[in-house]
Amino acid sequence: MIDLVDKGNRIAFKVKVQPRASKSEIAGIIGDAVKLRITSPPVDGAANEAVIRFFADLFRKPAKDIAIISGLLSRNKIVEISGLSLSEAKKAFQIE
Structure with missing residues (x-):
């Protein structure tokens, strides 16, 4: 399950990046x-x-x-999005 951190008017979450893929897409959840x-x-x-x-x-x-608030030189990053509610993030990631 994605760990969405609600920071008021901002949402943060962890991302594991696989560069040089054949297409850009969300490929699932890892941890x-x-x-x-x-x-x-x-x-x-x-x-x-x-x-x-x-x-x-x-x-x-x-x-x-x-x-990207953490992991600029790593595949493991923390991304933060301003102006996003927790419910909007859950909807985009299809989390109930």
């Missing part, structure tokens, strides 16, 4: 983290930018509202 496949390589911040773009599109938020 308490979202497994995210992205097409970008982990070079010069391209993978981090792809993670931000992916979640901006998923939640229909501007990229400036998405931040």
Whole structure:
């Protein structure tokens, strides 16, 4: 189950990133983290930018509202989204 942390007007969650995938998509849940496949390589911040773009599109938020608050140089990241409620996040991740 995804561990969604409600910080008032912000939601944070763990992401395990698999770079250089054939397509960008959520590939399931690993422990308490979202497994995210992205097409970008982990070079010069391209993978981090792809993670931000992916979640901006998923939640229909501007990229400036998405931040990687931990794990910039790791496959294991914590992503924080401003202006998102817990119920909106649960709906997008299809959590009851």
